[in-house]
Every structure is written in C-alpha cells, then in structure tokens.
Amino acid sequence: MRLLSRLLFVVFLTFSAPALAQEVAAPAVSTDQAAEELIRILEDDTARAALIERLKQTAPEAVEETPEVITDFSIARRLAEYTRSVAEGASGTVRALGGVFVNFQQAFSGALSADYAGLRELLINLVTVAIGLFGSFLILRLIANAIIARLAQRALNQRGFRRFGSIGMALLIDAVTVVLAWALGYILALNAGTYPNGQMGINQTLLLNAFLIVELSKLVIRTVLAPRFTALRLLPVGDDNAAYWSFWSSHILSLLGYTFLFISPMLTGIISVSAAAAVQVLVMATTITIGIIIVLQNKDDVRNWLAEVSARRNHDGLGRLVASVGHHWHVLAIAYLLALLVVWFANPDEALPFMLGATAQSLIAVAVGSLIITFISRFVTVGLRLPDDVRNRLPLLETRLQAFVPGVMTVVRWLVIGCILVSIGQIWGLFNFVDWIASDEGLYVAGSIVSAALIVLVAIILHVVVASWVEYRLNTQTGKMPTPREKTLLNLFKNAFSIALAIFGTMLALAQIGVNIAPLLAGAGVVGLAIGFGAQKLVQDIITGIFIQFENVMNEGDAVEVAGRSGVVEKLTIRSVTIRDMTGTIHLIPFSSVDQVSNMVRGFSFYVAEFEVAYDSDIEAVKKTMRDAFDGLMETDHSAVILDDLDLPGLIALTPASMKLRARIKTLAGKQWGPGRFYSETVKRLFAERGIRTPTPRVSYVPGASGLIEADPAAS
Incomplete structure (x- = not known):
C-alpha cells in the first residue's frame, strides 16, 4: 500500500503541476502535506472519482503503431509493386472463379540458412521466368x-497508303509478339517457382516490366529502320546504315533499360543501394564510351552529308551554317555525352531526368522547325503561279512576286530558326523567355518588333499594289491605250511613290523600335541643304526636269532632239532623259544640259519633200508629177496616217545649178517617215518616166594648150 501510495503521489504531482503553477501566490506545500492530501482524496469517493476523471482527460492519446513503409522506391519499383498487386489480384480472381488450384512444392528446403535460401529462391524464380519469357519471345519472333x-514481299509493288498499311500491319504483328511473350511471362511467374500459386516476387515483376518497356522501344526502332525488310523501311537509308543504327540503338536500349529498370532495383532490394549505384556507374560509363565511338565512326559521313545539303542550297546563309555545323558536329556531340555523364554522376536523381527530357524536347523542336523550313523551301522552289487572265493583265506581277516571295520566305525561315534556338534555350533553362515575354518589358519589345515588321510588310505590299496598278494602266492589251503623257507621269509617280514609301516606311519602323527619328529628320534636312549647296548641278537637273514635266514638252516614245542628240525618248525621270538614236546608241542627257527641246511627234507631223530639177524643166509638169505621186501614195496603206491633201508651195528657190520645189505631207504625229519615203521613191520614178531631169553635174574635157578642165553644172 505504501508503494502504491508513492506511485499515485508521483502521478498526482505530474498531472497537477501545470494547474498548480497557474494559481496565483500559492503557498509552498511540503511533501508530508502533499501525501496527507493525496490520502484524503483517495479515501473520499467523490474526490477520488474527480481525480480519475482528470487523469483520463490529461492522459495522451494512444498512438497506433504502424509498420515502417519504404517510400524511397524508384519509378520502376513502384510500377513493379503496382503491377504485382494487379497480377496477384487477377490471379486470385481467376482461381476463385475457376476453382482450379495448382500446387507446386518448394524446390529447396532443409537446413539452409535464411540468406542462402532467399538467394536460391530468387535465382530459381528469375531463371524460370527469364527462360519462359525470352524463349517464348524468340519463338514468337x-x-x-x-x-x-x-508483307515486305508484297510491299515491293505497293505505293502510298497501301504501303503504309503493310507497315502498320507489320508493326501490329511485332507488337503482338512482345505483348504475348510478356503475358506468358506473367502467367509463368504466377504459377511457377517457389512462391505460392497466384503470387510472384517483386523482382520477377521488375524483369517482366523491363522486358515490356525495352522491347516496345526497340519495336519503334525496328519499324523505322526495318534492317531486314527494305520495302517496309520508313527512313530513306541504305541497308548497311539501317543495320548499323538498328544494331547499336537496340543494344544501347537493352543495356540501359534492363540495368535501370531491372538490375538496379533488384540489387537495391537484395544487396544494397551502393551495389546498385556501382552497376549504374559502370553501365553509364560503358554507354557513353559506346556513344563516343559511334560519333567518331560517323564523323566523316555526317560531315559529307551536311556538305551535300549545303551544296543543294547553293551555299546560302542557312547552307553555310549547316556546313559549319558539319565540320564541328562531332566535337559538340562528344562534349554533350561527357556532360551527360558528369551531370549524372553529380545528381542522377534530378539532373539526369532533366537533361534527358530537355534533349528529347530539343530534338522535337528541331524536328518541327526542320519540317517548317522544308515546307518553306519547297514553296520557294516551286514558286508562285498566277492565273492566265491575271498574268495577261499584269505581265510583270508574277515576276515581281517571284522576286518578293523568296525574300519574305527567307526572313520567315530565319525567324523559324530563331524560334528553335529560343525554344532550346527555354528548355535547357539558359533563359526564361516565357516569363520575360509575359513581363511589361517583354511585351513592349515584342510589340515594337511586331509593329515595325507590320509597317515594313505593309510598305512592301503597297509598293507591289501601286506598281501593279501602274503596270495595268500602261498595259496596251487591256483597257484603253495609254497616252505618252500617261506613260511618263505614271512612271514618274511610281518612282516617286516608291522612294517616298521607302523613306517613310523606314522612319516609322525605326520609330516603332524606339529610335528617336527627330534627330534623323533634322540631320536629313541639314544633309539635304549641304547637298543642295554642294550639288548645284543636281538641283538644276531636278528643277529643270520638274518644269519640263509641267510644260509637257516631251514624253516617253516621242522623237525629239535634245542637246544636239536626236532619237526616241525611252526613259524620262525627274533628273534626266534617256534617248536612243537611229544607230541604237543610248544617250543619257541630264536636264541641266538641256536648253532646247525639239519634239517631232507632238500633235501632227509634216514630211517635207524637196526636189531639184534642171533649168530647162517645165515647172507645171514637175508640179503635176508631184501631185500624181501623192495620188499614188493615197492609194496605198499609208493613206490611213495622212491627215490632209498635199501641200505644194511649188518653186521655192533658184540655185546656180537647179530649180528647187517643195511639197509637204501632213500625217499623224511621228508617222511621217513611212509615207515620206514612199512618196520620194514615187516622185523619182515618175521623173525618170516623164523625162524630167535633175541637175546632175557633168564634167567635160576640152583640149587646149593649158589642158584646163571646165565643169558645166547645168550641162545635160
């Protein structure tokens, strides 16, 4: 009783101490007094019941002990646990429904130690499943x-969707073999080995799941490369390359897959984490070494292939980039493989999955970008074809677009390359482009660039539209015939509009990207003033050209005489005129050198015909002959351009040797030379027929002492 009293006293002090501490100015209590108080409480039924109730309220709740759960499983081990539970549950259900039980005795029993027995049990179960799994897979393969x-034999003569149907059928058959072998392995694991029927070990599940994942991955390689069946191959590679890459990729997949999905988790469970880590290090080092060997073996082949790609692109900007990558790709690949190994050594749990995921995403970004660039390249190569009616109305539009579209597509192609690089940088965490573009600064920069690009694009479209409209107005095959004045003014308008559009478009684009164009405008004014003082001749050219255009003195196609040069105006700008003379020579004459313009095709024209006849000729007969020649001219096709009757002033001059007569033929502007030549030929023929002599000089030799030679210009 004394021992019990002391025990209750200790309990009382333990649970009543907090309450006693909260009382204000409580007097000190001795041990004897506390004991007497405890005895009094125990003897009093009400006080004792109150103490028990208080002890129940202040006692800590009992915590149910739970068994320790291992939570640091790898993904492969967690997947194995899940599939094992599913398989065992399915097996139990089948056995409950069917009522069929198959009993197998343990292969080993006796006085063996627990560790050796566990290892023997593991080996028996794994060997049994492995033989059944891989044996069945070999037979099914x-x-x-x-x-x-x-299927490959039939696919030799197939094209298009039928060939892809054969490839899909081969893929399905190959996948069925993998799944069937995996299912047979599960059936064998559930019904054979040392475990009770309907149960299987975690290591058997690891092996089966590793087999399924690895073989399905190798199935993708077999489908793409098809090393044994050329007709079913998706990639356009030769048999040797297909066999080479299929061999190495399959073996690397098997090495990595079975190590990380089966061997490493198994060693972690039966030996230690250190043993599993050692195997992983060995396998990773082996894989990286194999990868470096493969890179070195294919260094020249890849470089030559990229050089051919660059040559097909005529060594343009992208082609030179591809060729440069071809010269150094093996260095980049080896550096990547070594970095992958170092990163895995440093942090295999986080860094390696990140690096592999970033690599896969980068390859996807490059593949998508390559498809877009290939489509753009084919679009540029094929070119743009306009309908026939549009081509007839605007003959130069197709040529202009074919020159314009490749440039735009080149810009788009480089934009795609830039997007690929930005995506790769975002994937690898070199910079956070998404967050930056979502910020105020990023939105401002992106908006400025897009606005500037839209301004440039609109300027280019306006140039094409205006140039096409001018071309349409000048096209003689559609609409009304343009006048020379329209030709001149429309060409001048097109040139001036293009220059103004280029200047204003550039200024607005610079303003959008944040460039202060006010100093540029002020500088342009100062530069223009300096040019005005320093290039007075140029200013004189422009001012004279403006007045010439205002006065409409000449237009393109006019026959003029300018600065001592005669010919047809081929081009007329605000500064100069281009003339082609009768010999085909081009003359560029600045307007500052023009002090007089003689236009021979304005309004109407005259062909002036002058003939000289001998003094003894009958003037009336000569004039009648000239009229008869004009009548003959009017009976020809030249009459369509003749505007009036023959203007025959008659005798206009007497020379010492002849009489000169003149006639004029009024024609359409610039059409006087054809009728004039025909008229002159007719007059010459009629003069000969009617005996009208022209003053041909005749030399007479008169013998004399002096031997002088006398010339009689009027002699006949």
Whole structure:
C-alpha cells in the first residue's frame, strides 16, 4: 500500500503541476502535506472519482503503431509493386472463379540458412521466368518474321497508303509478339517457382516490366529502320546504315533499360543501394564510351552529308551554317555525352531526368522547325503561279512576286530558326523567355518588333499594289491605250511613290523600335541643304526636269532632239532623259544640259519633200508629177496616217545649178517617215518616166594648150 501510495503521489504531482503553477501566490506545500492530501482524496469517493476523471482527460492519446513503409522506391519499383498487386489480384480472381488450384512444392528446403535460401529462391524464380519469357519471345519472333517477310514481299509493288498499311500491319504483328511473350511471362511467374500459386516476387515483376518497356522501344526502332525488310523501311537509308543504327540503338536500349529498370532495383532490394549505384556507374560509363565511338565512326559521313545539303542550297546563309555545323558536329556531340555523364554522376536523381527530357524536347523542336523550313523551301522552289487572265493583265506581277516571295520566305525561315534556338534555350533553362515575354518589358519589345515588321510588310505590299496598278494602266492589251503623257507621269509617280514609301516606311519602323527619328529628320534636312549647296548641278537637273514635266514638252516614245542628240525618248525621270538614236546608241542627257527641246511627234507631223530639177524643166509638169505621186501614195496603206491633201508651195528657190520645189505631207504625229519615203521613191520614178531631169553635174574635157578642165553644172 505504501508503494502504491508513492506511485499515485508521483502521478498526482505530474498531472497537477501545470494547474498548480497557474494559481496565483500559492503557498509552498511540503511533501508530508502533499501525501496527507493525496490520502484524503483517495479515501473520499467523490474526490477520488474527480481525480480519475482528470487523469483520463490529461492522459495522451494512444498512438497506433504502424509498420515502417519504404517510400524511397524508384519509378520502376513502384510500377513493379503496382503491377504485382494487379497480377496477384487477377490471379486470385481467376482461381476463385475457376476453382482450379495448382500446387507446386518448394524446390529447396532443409537446413539452409535464411540468406542462402532467399538467394536460391530468387535465382530459381528469375531463371524460370527469364527462360519462359525470352524463349517464348524468340519463338514468337521467328513466326512474326516469317509473316512480316511476306508483307515486305508484297510491299515491293505497293505505293502510298497501301504501303503504309503493310507497315502498320507489320508493326501490329511485332507488337503482338512482345505483348504475348510478356503475358506468358506473367502467367509463368504466377504459377511457377517457389512462391505460392497466384503470387510472384517483386523482382520477377521488375524483369517482366523491363522486358515490356525495352522491347516496345526497340519495336519503334525496328519499324523505322526495318534492317531486314527494305520495302517496309520508313527512313530513306541504305541497308548497311539501317543495320548499323538498328544494331547499336537496340543494344544501347537493352543495356540501359534492363540495368535501370531491372538490375538496379533488384540489387537495391537484395544487396544494397551502393551495389546498385556501382552497376549504374559502370553501365553509364560503358554507354557513353559506346556513344563516343559511334560519333567518331560517323564523323566523316555526317560531315559529307551536311556538305551535300549545303551544296543543294547553293551555299546560302542557312547552307553555310549547316556546313559549319558539319565540320564541328562531332566535337559538340562528344562534349554533350561527357556532360551527360558528369551531370549524372553529380545528381542522377534530378539532373539526369532533366537533361534527358530537355534533349528529347530539343530534338522535337528541331524536328518541327526542320519540317517548317522544308515546307518553306519547297514553296520557294516551286514558286508562285498566277492565273492566265491575271498574268495577261499584269505581265510583270508574277515576276515581281517571284522576286518578293523568296525574300519574305527567307526572313520567315530565319525567324523559324530563331524560334528553335529560343525554344532550346527555354528548355535547357539558359533563359526564361516565357516569363520575360509575359513581363511589361517583354511585351513592349515584342510589340515594337511586331509593329515595325507590320509597317515594313505593309510598305512592301503597297509598293507591289501601286506598281501593279501602274503596270495595268500602261498595259496596251487591256483597257484603253495609254497616252505618252500617261506613260511618263505614271512612271514618274511610281518612282516617286516608291522612294517616298521607302523613306517613310523606314522612319516609322525605326520609330516603332524606339529610335528617336527627330534627330534623323533634322540631320536629313541639314544633309539635304549641304547637298543642295554642294550639288548645284543636281538641283538644276531636278528643277529643270520638274518644269519640263509641267510644260509637257516631251514624253516617253516621242522623237525629239535634245542637246544636239536626236532619237526616241525611252526613259524620262525627274533628273534626266534617256534617248536612243537611229544607230541604237543610248544617250543619257541630264536636264541641266538641256536648253532646247525639239519634239517631232507632238500633235501632227509634216514630211517635207524637196526636189531639184534642171533649168530647162517645165515647172507645171514637175508640179503635176508631184501631185500624181501623192495620188499614188493615197492609194496605198499609208493613206490611213495622212491627215490632209498635199501641200505644194511649188518653186521655192533658184540655185546656180537647179530649180528647187517643195511639197509637204501632213500625217499623224511621228508617222511621217513611212509615207515620206514612199512618196520620194514615187516622185523619182515618175521623173525618170516623164523625162524630167535633175541637175546632175557633168564634167567635160576640152583640149587646149593649158589642158584646163571646165565643169558645166547645168550641162545635160
């Protein structure tokens, strides 16, 4: 009783101490007094019940102990746990429904130690499942290859969707072999080995799941490369390359897959984490070494292939970039592989998955960008074809677009390359482009660039539209015939509009990207003033050209005489005129050198015909002959351009040797030379027929002492 009293006293002090501490100015209590108080409480039924109730309220709740759960499983081990539970549940259900139980005795029993017995049990179960799994897969693969060989034989003569149908059928057959072998392995694991029927070990599940994942991954390689069946190959590579890459990629997949999905988790469970880590290090080092060897073996082949790609692109900007990558790609690849190994050594749990995921995403970004660039390149190569009616109305539009579209597509192609690089930088965490573009600064920069690009694009479209409209107005095959004045003014308008559009478009684009154009405008004014003082001749050219255009003195196509040069105006600008003379020579004459313009095709024209006849000729007969020649001219096709009757002033001059007569033929502007030549030929023929002599000089030799020679110009 004394021992019990002391025990209750200790309990009382433990649970009543907090309450006693909260009382204000409580007097000190001795040990004897506390004991007497405790005895009094125990003897009093009401006080004792109150103490028990208080002890129940202040006692800590009992915590149910739970078994320790291992939570640091890898993904492969967690997947194995899940699939094992699913398989065991399915097996139990089948056995409950069917009522069929198959009993197997343990292969080993006796006085063996627990560790050795566990290892023996593990080996027996794994060997049993492995033999059944890989043996069944080998047999199924032999059957599948025979069927796929027939499909490949039929696919030799197939094209398009039928060929892709054969490839899909071969893929399905190959996938069925993998799944069937995996299912047979599960059935064997549930019904064989040392475990009770319907149960299987975690390591068997690891092996089966590793087999399924690795073989399905290798299935993708077999489908793409098809090393044994050329007709079913998706990639356009040769048999040697297909066999080479299929061999190495399959072996690397098997090495990495079975190590990280089966061997490493198994060693973690039966030996230690250190043993599993050692195997992983060895396998990773081996894989990186194999990768470096593959890179070095294919260094020249990849470089030559990229050089051919650059040559097909005529060594343009992108082609030179591809060729440069071809010269150094092996260095980049080896550096990447070594970095991958170092990163895995440093932080295999986080860094390696990040690096592999970033690599896969980068490859996807490059593949998508390459498809877009290939489409753009084919679009540029094929070119732009306009309908026939549009081409007839605007003959130069197709040529202009074919020159304009490749430039735009080149810009778009480089933009795609820039997007690929930005995506790769975002994936690898070199910079956070998404957050930056979402910020105020990023939105401002992006908006400025897009606005500037839209201004340039609109300027280019306006140039094409105005140039096409001018071309349409000048096209003689559609609409009304343009006048020379329209030709001149429209060409001048097109040139002036293009210059103004280029200047204003550039200024607005610079303003959008944040360039202060006020100093540029002020500088342009100062430069223009300096040019005005320093290039007075140029200013004189422009001012004279403006007045010439205002006065409409000449237009393109006019026959003029300018600065001592005669010919047809081929080009007329605000500064100069281009004339082609009768010999085909081009003369560029600045307007500052023009002090007189003689236009021979304005309004109407005259052909002035002058003939000289001998003094003894009858003037009336000569004039009648000239009229008869004009009548003959009017009976020809030249009459369509003749505007009036023959203007025959008659005798206009007497020379010492002849009489000169003149006639004029009024024609359309610039059409006087054809009728004039025909008229002159007719007059010459009629003069000969009617005996009208022209004053041909005749030399007479008169013998004399002096031997002088006398010339009689009027002699006949």
